[in-house]
Amino acid sequence: xxxxxxxxxxxxxxxxxxxxxxxxxxxxxxxxxxxxxxxxxxxxxxxxxxxxxxxxxxxxxxxxxxxxxxxxxxxxxxxxxxxxxxxxxxxxxxxxxxxxxxxxxxxxxxxxxxxxxxxxxxxxxxxxxxxxxxxxxxxxxxxxxxxxxxxxxxxxxxxxxxxxxxxxxxxxxxxxxxxxxxxxxxxxxxxxxxxxxxxxxxxxxxxxxxxxxxxxxxxxxxxxxxxxxxxxxx
Numbered sequence: 001x002x003x004x005x006x007x008x009x010x011x012x013x014x015x016x017x018x019x020x021x022x023x024x025x026x027x028x029x030x031x032x033x034x035x036x037x038x039x040x041x042x043x044x045x046x047x048x049x050x051x052x053x054x055x056x057x058x059x060x061x062x063x064x065x066x067x068x069x070x071x072x073x074x075x076x077x078x079x080x081x082x083x084x085x086x087x088x089x090x091x092x093x094x095x096x097x098x099x100x101x102x103x104x105x106x107x108x109x110x111x112x113x114x115x116x117x118x119x120x121x122x123x124x125x126x127x128x129x130x131x132x133x134x135x136x137x138x139x140x141x142x143x144x145x146x147x148x149x150x151x152x153x154x155x156x157x158x159x160x161x162x163x164x165x166x167x168x169x170x171x172x173x174x175x176x177x178x179x180x181x182x183x184x185x186x187x188x189x190x191x192x193x194x195x196x197x198x199x200x201x202x203x204x205x206x207x208x209x210x211x212x213x214x215x216x217x218x219x220x221x222x223x224x225x226x227x228x229x230x231x232x233x234x
Contacts (some may be wrong), residue, residue, distance in 0.1 A: 014234075015178065016050065016205065017154045018043075018188040020092060021147030034098045035147035040091030043143075044100055046188070046203075049231050054097060054149060055130075057122075057154055059113030062093030066204055069095075111186035114144065114153040115170070115210035124175040131181050142185070149187040149208070150215050159208035161187040167216065179209055187211060193200045203227035 019042055021036025021060070037043050047054045063069050089098075097105045111126030133140060146152035150160075156163055160179045162170035178185050186209040203226070210222040 014050070014052065014139040015130065015134055015135050015142065015183060015185045016035060016052065016140070017142040017144075017152075017159060017185055017208070018046070018072050018148070019144050019146040019151060019152055019154070021145070021190075033147045035146070037190050037193070040100075041098070041225070043092070046227075047101060047104055047141055050139060050141065050142045052104070054101055054113070054141050054143055055113040056094060056105065056107045056109055057095065057114070057144045058094075058109045058140050059156070061107060061109055062095070064094045064098075064107060066095060080103070104209070112142070112158070114136040115157055121170075122175055123155065127158070127175045127178065127181070130163075130178065131183055134178075134183050141188075147189065149189065149211060155187065155211070186230075205230045 019035075020040075021033040037046070062137070071231070094107050098107070108126060108129070111123045111129070115121040130142075131139065140155045142158065143154050144154050149155040151165055156165060157174065158171060158178060161177050162174050184203050187208055188203060188205045190203045193214065204224040205220050205227050206224040211218070213219045216221045
């Protein structure tokens with residue numbers, strides 16, 4: 001199931017957020033983060049089925065091109081070295097996604113990256129870019145690593161008025177969230193990390209504002225739609 005167009009029929013755009021979680025190819029099931037997308041190929045299938053551009057919001061995306069990689073002389077495998085840590089290729093490095101998706105992949109971690117380490121969080125320029133493209137009718141997928149939206153900056157710093165996962169407020173100087181700019185974000189989460197999200201009813205999509213109200217105890221649940229149904233109605 002693939003779609004190549006990256007604009008919505010209605011004239012208003014679409015912004016979906018997802019986190020791939022723990023790579024099932026390299027991590028035993030017992031140690032995977034709940035909600036993890038089963039493999040890089042499933043992530044690519046979701047992007048293509050939604051007909052969207054994957055906007056990489058990771059502050060630390062791995063190498064952006066092959067010039068930053070090296071071959072392990074013992075195994076012959078491509079690896080990436082950052083400081084004293086050597087990372088094994090998983091298919092989720094920025095360069096892998098760029099090679100697989102072409103123009104449907106963009107790295108924006110420099111303006112939309114997280115709120116940890118050296119990353120200062122989303123910038124006004126990054127957020128304004130998303131709004132402009134949404135208003136132009138584009139379909140965008142905001143991607144980071146955390147599978148659970150409420151634990152990731154794509155929810156608590158980008159989608160809704162900013163609060164840390166524990167409920168404490170973010171700095172007042174932060175850029176306005178997408179909700180405050182009149183843009184609806186929908187989170188996508190996979191319920192079964194071993195199933196194909198596009199063939200079984202194992203992936204769900206729901207509005208970030210309703211999810212936020214649920215997290216803050218203002219409602220008992222939040223409506224979610226199977227991803228397969230959502231795609232069929234696009």
